Amino acid sequence: MAISYLFQESLKNILRNKSSFFLSAGVSAACLILLSIFLVLTLNISRVKNYIEDRVEIYAFLNDDANIDNLIEKIGQITGVKQIKYVSKDEAFRELRNDLEENSSLLDILERNPLPASLRIQLDASYKLATKLSDVESKVQLLKGIKETWSGKELLNKLQRYLKIITFFDIGILLITFLSVIFIVSRTVEAAIVAKAREIEIMRLVGASTAMVEFPFYVEGFLHGVFGSILSLIVSVIIFYFSSTEIPAFHLPFFTLLIFNIVFGGTLGLAGSYIALSRILQ
Amino acid sequence: MIFFEHVSKVFKNGWTALYDVNLRIKEGEFVFLVGPTGAGKTTLLKLIYRGEEVSAGKLNVLNYVLHNNLQDKSITELRRKIGIVFQDFKLLLDRTVYENIEFTLRVIGIRPNLIPEITIATLNKVGMANRKDFYPYQLSGGEQQKVSIARALAKGPQILLADEPTGNIDHKGSVDILNLLKEINYAGATVIMATHDKIIAESSNKRVIQVENGKILSDGN
Numbered sequence: 001m002a003i004s005y006l007f008q009e010s011l012k013n014i015l016r017n018k019s020s021f022f023l024s025a026g027v028s029a030a031c032l033i034l035l036s037i038f039l040v041l042t043l044n045i046s047r048v049k050n051y052i053e054d055r056v057e058i059y060a061f062l063n064d065d066a067n068i069d070n071l072i073e074k075i076g077q078i079t080g081v082k083q084i085k086y087v088s089k090d091e092a093f094r095e096l097r098n099d100l101e102e103n104s105s106l107l108d109i110l111e112r113n114p115l116p117a118s119l120r121i122q123l124d125a126s127y128k129l130a131t132k133l134s135d136v137e138s139k140v141q142l143l144k145g146i147k148e149t150w151s152g153k154e155l156l157n158k159l160q161r162y163l164k165i166i167t168f169f170d171i172g173i174l175l176i177t178f179l180s181v182i183f184i185v186s187r188t189v190e191a192a193i194v195a196k197a198r199e200i201e202i203m204r205l206v207g208a209s210t211a212m213v214e215f216p217f218y219v220e221g222f223l224h225g226v227f228g229s230i231l232s233l234i235v236s237v238i239i240f241y242f243s244s245t246e247i248p249a250f251h252l253p254f255f256t257l258l259i260f261n262i263v264f265g266g267t268l269g270l271a272g273s274y275i276a277l278s279r280i281l282q
Numbered sequence: 283m284i285f286f287e288h289v290s291k292v293f294k295n296g297w298t299a300l301y302d303v304n305l306r307i308k309e310g311e312f313v314f315l316v317g318p319t320g321a322g323k324t325t326l327l328k329l330i331y332r333g334e335e336v337s338a339g340k341l342n343v344l345n346y347v348l349h350n351n352l353q354d355k356s357i358t359e360l361r362r363k364i365g366i367v368f369q370d371f372k373l374l375l376d377r378t379v380y381e382n383i384e385f386t387l388r389v390i391g392i393r394p395n396l397i398p399e400i401t402i403a404t405l406n407k408v409g410m411a412n413r414k415d416f417y418p419y420q421l422s423g424g425e426q427q428k429v430s431i432a433r434a435l436a437k438g439p440q441i442l443l444a445d446e447p448t449g450n451i452d453h454k455g456s457v458d459i460l461n462l463l464k465e466i467n468y469a470g471a472t473v474i475m476a477t478h479d480k481i482i483a484e485s486s487n488k489r490v491i492q493v494e495n496g497k498i499l500s501d502g503n
Contacts (some may be wrong), residue, residue: 142340202372203389208358210358
């Protein structure tokens with residue numbers, strides 16, 4: 001059997017039921033758009049979190065009379081500490097001057113260097129979680145000679161919490177999309193099967209194989225999903241394009257989104273067809 | 283070619299459509315199944331093309347053992363060897379005469395380049411080539427039945443089953459259809475025709491099997 005003929009039959013089916021095809025593809029697209037938005041949001045928050053995690057350090061500011069060698073030794077014994085760097089008052093002042101760039105002349109009005117010397121403590125990868133970071137920081141704080149510490153754990157904590165919430169929404173929307181697309185496609189394909197009941201009956205009576213009878217409906221379901229995906233991708237990209245001007249360092253993983261949408265949409269379309277064919281033809 | 287051995291068919295609702303049928307139909311025979319509506323003729327034909335499953339007994343058609351579980355593939359193979367003609371023609375109304383035949387050939391996997399030749403040759407056989415571009419609703423009942431026969435013939439069946447093929451046709455049309463079926467039989471196919479019209483059957487000088495209440499009452503010429 002020529003595959004091209006089967007595809008022609010599938011396209012004829014779709015053209016015969018244009019309105020229901022576009023309607024169901026539109027609803028599928030709406031679900032996929034919502035899913036795409038949340039996925040891109042998740043990816044972006046995850047990227048920011050990873051970026052911050054990569055740069056997580058504990059700044060331990062020292063008293064003027066601190067015994068530096070002793071502190072380095074003691075901090076080095078704390079589990080999770082990977083590396084310790086001493087930054088003198090002068091070095092800290094130089095860094096600040098570099099960071100201020102063209103505004104660095106503001107520092108010239110200072111009569112003395114107000115910055116304290118510090119130890120910058122890098123942690124093992126597994127200790128870059130907000131809770132573990134906090135543990136190490138509190139141990140460092142207790143040491144004699146440490147004036148105060150700073151680690152940015154509050155920001156990391158917030159990001160990790162947002163990521164958890166948004167992942168929860170992702171799963172919810174994924175589930176809703178999954179069920180909606182399968183339901184809509186299966187109903188549309190069922191309607192197409194009913195409309196072709198006589199043709200299917202004749203096909204079976206003359207000896208057409210099951211694959212021959214069912215293939216066009218699988219193609220139809222797949223195209224529903226893929227069409228919905230493409231529609232979703234176009235709308236999502238437009239939304240992200242305009243959002244990206246408002247959000248700094250926004251990242252749009254276009255190819256990931258393209259592949260995800262088509263594979264996910266197509267698979268759901270096939271699943272919808274399978275359900276419809278099982279319900280009606282069996 | 284076709285063996286029924288103590289075959290019964292009981293439907294899910296408990297209705298016994300056929301009871302203890304014993305029948306043997308040889309290759310090349312022309313057989314009439316005669317009986318009133320509800321006698322079991324259609325069920326008997328359905329068992330032959332596995333439109334229904336046997337409830338009890340043994341049934342063998344073209345060496346396919348139909349009283350056992352049969353795979354989809356075997357049912358498909360069997361049906362490709364059997365042509366079926368129905369009282370209500372079962373033509374696709376949105377396709378022309380040519381397209382109705384072409385459709386059958388395509389769905390059973392005939393090579394596309396052979397389809398036009400086979401289609402026209404089959405339509406010539408039934409005298410409908412000049413109507414190839416007509417839609418079914420533009421044809422008389424007799425002509426529609428000829429197209430239905432052409433569709434059954436196009437795949438070169440070994441058995442042709444005709445279920446009340448003259449039921450919806452006027453007398454002249456019925457005679458034409460009957461003559462056509464005889465020609466098909468003469469060309470080598472086994473023909474089994476179910477009809478409630480005893481006169482048509484008995485005037486044809488062929489084997490007549492009388493079915494009533496799911497049982498075979500008589501079997502002879």
